[in-house]
Amino acid sequence: MAVESITVRYFAGARAAAGVPEDFAPAGLCLDDLAAELSARRGERLGTVLKAASFLVDGVACHDRQSALPGGATVDVLPPFAGG
Template sequence: MTSVTIVVRYFAAARAAAGLEEEKVQLAAGATVADAVAELRRLHPDGLPRILDAVSYLLDGVAVRDLGRALTDGAELDVLPPFAGG
């Protein structure tokens, strides 16, 4: 396999900045979460890069602590801005 396709889902301010709820992103095989984030910055250069500096990520429902984590074909990457509340 020479590439992986992931589904990126945007929430709250990230959704507004990207202008969509979700999209499929194709990356080279062996790509990491960091590679996906770099591609999102390239795809949405106007408002999303600023948001991406403050977000957290879920990969297939699990919090991502290491952006070097490898992506698999069909993975879901959720982009979650900080939420206010208590």
């Protein structure tokens, strides 16, 4: 039986910090655990971005960082944007 996964897509500064456009992680992690796993995988530069980032789960803003992410979900990582 295959383990379900989630797709993580990085945008703007998050993509630059990760060094890749997307990652995959096991389903069932919450956003806090996902951020810890991605930081361990990609480095502290990404970890710093993830602390300030916003997350969309299947296109919907997610503010509950403790809810388990379902298999097949897509998580978009949106760093804070500067501009006027």
